[in-house]
Each structure stands twice: as structure tokens, then as C-alpha cells.
Amino acid sequence: MTITPESTLFQPVSLGSMKLGNKLVMAPMTRSRALLDGDISDAQVEYYAQRASAGLIISEATQVWRIGGGAYLSTPGIYTDEHEVGWKRVAEAVHERGGKFVVQLWHVGRHAHSAINGLGAVAPSAIQTEISTFIGPEGDSEGKSRVGLPHALTIPEIHATQQDFADAAERAVRAGADGVEIHGAGSYLPQQFLAEGANQRTDEYGGSPQNRARFVIELVNKVVDAVGADRVGIKISPGLPIGELGETDPWSTYEVLLNAIAPLELAYLHAMYRIDDPVVDRVRRIWPGKFLLSSGFNGPVTEDDYQEAIERNRIDAAVIGRNFLANPDFVERLLISAELNAAKPEHFYAGGDTGYIDYPTLWV
Numbered sequence: 001m002t003i004t005p006e007s008t009l010f011q012p013v014s015l016g017s018m019k020l021g022n023k024l025v026m027a028p029m030t031r032s033r034a035l036l037d038g039d040i041s042d043a044q045v046e047y048y049a050q051r052a053s054a055g056l057i058i059s060e061a062t063q064v065w066r067i068g069g070g071a072y073l074s075t076p077g078i079y080t081d082e083h084e085v086g087w088k089r090v091a092e093a094v095h096e097r098g099g100k101f102v103v104q105l106w107h108v109g110r111h112a113h114s115a116i117n118g119l120g121a122v123a124p125s126a127i128q129t130e131i132s133t134f135i136g137p138e139g140d141s142e143g144k145s146r147v148g149l150p151h152a153l154t155i156p157e158i159h160a161t162q163q164d165f166a167d168a169a170e171r172a173v174r175a176g177a178d179g180v181e182i183h184g185a186g187s188y189l190p191q192q193f194l195a196e197g198a199n200q201r202t203d204e205y206g207g208s209p210q211n212r213a214r215f216v217i218e219l220v221n222k223v224v225d226a227v228g229a230d231r232v233g234i235k236i237s238p239g240l241p242i243g244e245l246g247e248t249d250p251w252s253t254y255e256v257l258l259n260a261i262a263p264l265e266l267a268y269l270h271a272m273y274r275i276d277d278p279v280v281d282r283v284r285r286i287w288p289g290k291f292l293l294s295s296g297f298n299g300p301v302t303e304d305d306y307q308e309a310i311e312r313n314r315i316d317a318a319v320i321g322r323n324f325l326a327n328p329d330f331v332e333r334l335l336i337s338a339e340l341n342a343a344k345p346e347h348f349y350a351g352g353d354t355g356y357i358d359y360p361t362l363w364v
């Protein structure tokens with residue numbers, strides 16, 4: 001299937017209250033260009049504004065509270081008035097250019113390093129991983145250091161953490177974001193609760209699939225109460241082979257989760273899967289709402305593949321990362337089948353403007 005200007009990828013789609021001009025969604029991508037306290041830099045405002053022709057921009061993962069950051073340096077927050085001012089600048093810049101924009105809400109759980117957030121880490125269970133992270137700028141002499149033993153959240157702390165997501169969602173919407181995406185993927189805190197290897201609790205938040213899904217189900221409900229279901233999406237990555245999750249039979253848990261949150265009528269579900277995986281069709285059958293797919297990390301995928309999946313009604317929109325990263329005018333290039341800039345991985349997390357806001361467009 002060849003992409004033409006008439007292809008459905010370039011046609012509008014609604015996700016809850018958001019009316020997208022096309023079905024090319026920019027994937028959430030951590031870029032480590034925020035200021036050290038999680039404030040938004042001028043370069044971030046410029047970076048997102050440059051990419052506003054995406055149907056929707058999903059922001060880089062953004063911590064809902066100080067302890068929820070701490071896995072990587074220079075990542076943004078959405079829990080102080082200053083953060084809110086920064087995201088307002090991004091929202092205005094994207095809207096001025098006709099784009100739509102949601103903030104991805106993030107809590108890294110046991111991946112946090114005390115040298116980064118000054119606090120340490122929390123998790124469903126006190127299980128230390130072998131994971132190491134850069135605690136100084138990448139490449140500097142401090143190098144990588146192993147994360148510590150996380151504190152197992154008490155029940156009141158669980159409720160407070162869920163509320164942190166709701167408060168962050170409220171801030172994001174107050175800042176002018178069109179909505180929020182709950183980061184339930186990537187082996188971070190929500191996925192740590194879902195996964196039997198990371199969650200060995202014996203209370204109502206651990207054990208059975210229903211209990212392991214409880215944290216995320218309650219979390220989604222609280223965020224929906226805060227900003228309305230039509231502005232809330234969630235990203236999942238069942239069975240993701242990173243982060244020492246130990247998900248042996250993810251579907252038993254994810255079916256419980258999806259069935260429980262389906263009646264809320266969220267704006268969308270966003271999953272990371274191989275595009276040719278039959279699980280994509282399984283999700284499509286049980287999820288009644290809009291379904292977005294990001295396939296790139298699980299194997300090679302082309303825009304033609306996404307176009308075909310949309311034509312066949314397997315998914316509703318394509319979530320594309322590195323091509324948007326390297327091509328501010330990705331949509332325009334695809335429309336005329338122009339050559340794409342190649343992404344430069346050495347600049348993904350390196351800080352600075354190079355490999356961030358200096359990718360060329362076809363027209364100035």
C-alpha cells in the first residue's frame with residue numbers, strides 16, 4: 001500500500017475531546033533538555049513548536065512528583081507553579097501553529113536514583129534491580145551508578161501517589177494542554193504494580209491479576225475525576241522485556257485492567273507492540289475506544305504498514321517517534337514522499353541544541 005495525499009493517515013480523527021488534523025501522532029520521547037529542577041527550557045518550547053503539524057504531540061515523560069523523576073537527568077516535571085508556566089509556553093506555541101498537545105504523566109518507581117532526585121525510590125515491593133543510570137551528564141567521569149533498594153509504598157502512600165497523578169493532570173490542563181497520557185508502559189511505576197516480578201505484595205495491591213491491576217485502575221479513575229475522561233489517554237507495554245519486570249503471563253492482568261477502564265470512555269489507549277502481532281487485534285476486540293499503536297521499538301515498521309493497519313481498521317492512529325524527532329516537518333515530507341532526515345542517536349539525551357532543534361526542514 002503506497003501513501004498518497006489522499007491516504008487516511010492525513011485525514012482527521014477525534015480522540016475524546018481532541019480533534020486531530022491527521023493520524024500521525026508524535027511519540028513521547030525523553031530528550032533530557034529540561035532545566036535541572038524540571039523546569040521547561042526555551043529549547044523545549046522551540047522543539048515542540050517545530051513539530052506542531054503532527055496530528056497530536058505526546059510530550060516526553062514528565063514527572064508527577066519529585067520522587068517520580070530521578071531515573072534520568074534533566075527531565076521535566078509538572079508539579080510546581082514554575083513547571084506549569086513552562087508547559088503553558090509549550091501549549092501556546094503548539095496551539096499557535098495549529099497543533100494539539102498532551103503531557104505524558106510519569107513516575108519511574110524503583111528506577112529512581114537518589115543522586116538524581118535526592119530522595120531515593122519507591123515501588124510496589126522492596127526489590128532492588130540491577131539497573132544503573134547516569135548520575136552525571138552522559139559521558140562525564142561520574143558515569144553510571146546502580147539504583148538503590150526502593151521503599152515499598154504503604155497504602156496511604158499509594159493513595160497519595162495516585163493523587164499526584166491527578167494533581168499533575170490538573171496542572172497540565174490548566175497550563176493549556178489538550179489532555180494527558182498516563183505512562184503505564186516502559187517498566188515504570190504503574191507497570192511495576194502490574195508485573196508479578198516487581199509486585200510481590202500480599203495486600204489488595206498484589207497477588208492476583210485483579211489485585212495487581214488495582215493500582216492502575218484506581219489511578220486512571222482519579223485522573224479522570226480530575227480532568228475528564230475525554231482528555232485522558234494511557235500507554236501500556238504488556239510483556240516489555242526490560243526493567244526486570246518478570247511478566248510471565250501479562251495478558252491475564254492486562255485484560256482485567258482494560259476491561260475495568262473501558263467503561264470510562266478514555267480519549268485513547270496507546271500500546272507498544274509489533275504491528276504484525278495478533279495481540280494488536282486482541283486489544284482491538286476488547287478495547288471499545290480509540291487505539292493508537294507505536295510499533296517501532298519492537299521491530300522494523302514503515303508508514304505504509306501503519307497506513308495499512310488503519311485502512312484495515314486494526315488501529316486508529318500511528319504513533320511515530322524517531323522520524324518526528326529528526327524531521328520537524330515529517331507530515332509535510334510524507335505528503336510529498338520527500339526524503340527524511342536520519343535521527344542522530346548520539347544526541348538523543350545529550351543536552352544542547354545540536355540534534356535537538358537544528359534538524360533541517362524542507363522549507364525555512
Ligand SMILES: Cc1cc2nc3c(=O)[nH]c(=O)nc-3n(C[C@H](O)[C@H](O)[C@H](O)COP(=O)(O)O)c2cc1C
Pocket residue numbers: 027028029030031060061104183185186235272294295296297319320321322323348
Ligand atoms: C529518544 C527516545 C526517548 C523515548 N522516551 C520515551 C518516553 O519518555 N516515554 C515513552 O512512553 N516512550 C518513550 N520512547 C519510546 C517512543 O515513544 C516510541 O515508542 C519508540 O521510539 C518507537 O517508535 P519509533 O520507531 O517510531 O521511534 C522513547 C524513544 C526514543 C527514541
